[in-house]
Amino acid sequence: MAELQVEDKGKKGKKPKQKKHSSxxxxxxxxxxxxxxxxxxMLTTSMLKPQTMEISVPSKDKVxxxxxxxxxxxxxxxxxxxxxxxxxxxxxxxxxGIDPEVIETNYSSEGLRKMLFQKNFDVMKAVDELxxxxxxxxxxxxxxxxxELKASKSAxxxxxxxxxxxxxKNLVDILDEMNINNIARYAIVDITPYDLGLIDxxxxxxx
Amino acid sequence: MPKVxxxxxSTTVDMTAMCDxxxxxxxxxMLTSNFVAKxxxxxxxxxxxxxxxxxxxxxxTVLIDQEGKVFFGLDTQQDRxxxxxxxxxxxxxxxxxxxxxxxxxxxxxxxxxEKMSAFLALKPEERDTKEAAIGIPTDSLNNQFExxxxxxxxxxxxLRLAIKxxxxxxxxxxxxxxxxxxxxxxxxxxLITSLEQVSxx
Numbered sequence: 001m002a003e004l005q006v007e008d009k010g011k012k013g014k015k016p017k018q019k020k021h022s023s024x025x026x027x028x029x030x031x032x033x034x035x036x037x038x039x040x041x042m043l044t045t046s047m048l049k050p051q052t053m054e055i056s057v058p059s060k061d062k063v064x065x066x067x068x069x070x071x072x073x074x075x076x077x078x079x080x081x082x083x084x085x086x087x088x089x090x091x092x093x094x095x096x097g098i099d100p101e102v103i104e105t106n107y108s109s110e111g112l113r114k115m116l117f118q119k120n121f122d123v124m125k126a127v128d129e130l131x132x133x134x135x136x137x138x139x140x141x142x143x144x145x146x147x148e149l150k151a152s153k154s155a156x157x158x159x160x161x162x163x164x165x166x167x168x169k170n171l172v173d174i175l176d177e178m179n180i181n182n183i184a185r186y187a188i189v190d191i192t193p194y195d196l197g198l199i200d201x202x203x204x205x206x207x
Numbered sequence: 208m209p210k211v212x213x214x215x216x217s218t219t220v221d222m223t224a225m226c227d228x229x230x231x232x233x234x235x236x237m238l239t240s241n242f243v244a245k246x247x248x249x250x251x252x253x254x255x256x257x258x259x260x261x262x263x264x265x266x267x268t269v270l271i272d273q274e275g276k277v278f279f280g281l282d283t284q285q286d287r288x289x290x291x292x293x294x295x296x297x298x299x300x301x302x303x304x305x306x307x308x309x310x311x312x313x314x315x316x317x318x319x320x321e322k323m324s325a326f327l328a329l330k331p332e333e334r335d336t337k338e339a340a341i342g343i344p345t346d347s348l349n350n351q352f353e354x355x356x357x358x359x360x361x362x363x364x365x366l367r368l369a370i371k372x373x374x375x376x377x378x379x380x381x382x383x384x385x386x387x388x389x390x391x392x393x394x395x396x397x398l399i400t401s402l403e404q405v406s407x408x
Contacts, residue, residue: 005214018359026219026222027221027223028222030222030226031225033221034226034230034232034233035229036230037233038229038232038233038236040235041233041236041240042225042236044240045239045240049261050252050261050371050399050401051255051257051258051259051260051399051400051401051402052257052259052260052261052369052397052399052400053255053257053259053397053398053400054257054259054395054396054397054398055395055396055397055398056394056395056396057385057394058394061231077324081378088296129261149345159328162378162382163378164378164379164382165378165379166374166377166378166379167374167375167376167377167378168253168271168373168375168376168377168378168381169253169374169375170375170378171378171381172253172254172398172400174254175254175255175398176257178255179255179256179257182401183400185283188385190382201225203236
């Protein structure tokens with residue numbers, strides 16, 4: 001743009017003596033400034049928006065009613081989050097005074113994920129197949145089918161109970177496992193003294 | 208033998224084009240940028256495989272640090288002002304216009320309401336000190352956090368809640384916060400995490 005103007009002037013004035021010398025400004029400092037500011041903005045901006053995990057919990061008054069329709073014991077898996085990143089789970093519940101067998105596991109892919117994968121095998125398989133056909137169907141259909149699959153009756157129901165000493169990362173990890181294993185039916189429940197007892201029974205003799 | 212003169216063809220390149228590009232980019236960054244919000248404490252969020260992005264507007268962020276201190280953040284200045292005014296009313300503390308304006312500039316705050324005036328009187332540099340970051344009381348006797356949440360909801364119905372917490376925050380604190388949210392019928396919220404790559408077999 002600047003150049004154009006220069007030429008314009010030259011033609012108008014018809015004074016060949018004062019040629020191209022004039023109005024050409026050295027733009028180097030301006031470019032410097034421009035890039036400096038760009039650098040500043042690039043460094044201060046957060047282009048990446050943080051990821052989030054959506055969870056919805058039942059509202060308080062509803063919980064009491066729904067507590068009545070107890071989870072079928074055969075489908076229930078209770079996951080206990082204990083202190084020092086310890087993790088336990090057991091199937092079903094206490095029956096006829098016999099405690100369920102508590103199994104210790106860990107947060108690695110070989111631990112809890114493997115168990116959940118096996119328990120939820122049917123659903124995982126169906127979801128995998130659905131994913132292959134994803135391209136053919138509309139987004140809405142896919143989402144609908146996916147949630148149908150996840151809510152299927154045979155899928156396990158997970159009860160997550162975290163001890164006070166467990167940390168937030170543990171909780172997020174467990175919620176993550178639920179997503180990885182396509183488990184839609186899970187609940188975060190307050191830990192009971194009974195469960196704490198189970199954890200203690202499992203940890204103390206080991207020491 | 209004098210060569211055909213090609214002198215004076217100076218080495219200066221025409222900077223105009225480069226300048227144009229630089230400023231074009233600058234404009235782009237200026238318009239797209241939303242600044243990294245300053246947070247009173249640094250938290251290391253846990254990672255997850257979830258890829259849902261947080262919505263851009265109307266976010267109420269609840270920040271929880273390792274020791275369980277709770278901070279409260281809103282993303283628009285107007286909301287901040289109104290919320291502080293109403294929370295003040297609930298504790299029969301009135302704030303001056305100057306204090307309200309000052310508060311509207313703070314992205315996140317974690318000060319008990321009775322100390323808010325003193326906190327706002329501090330210089331911006333002094334607010335980041337450890338002593339100023341006390342956290343909002345959440346215990347059941349003096350649950351100011353609940354008041355904040357309730358007021359924010361009244362001021363802006365569109366708000367979405369996001370919990371941003373440190374990896375090592377004890378679950379007990381999270382449970383209290385979630386319990387408070389549940390008491391107020393805030394049943395859907397987001398947990399802010401960072402992205403993690405996981406292979407599913």
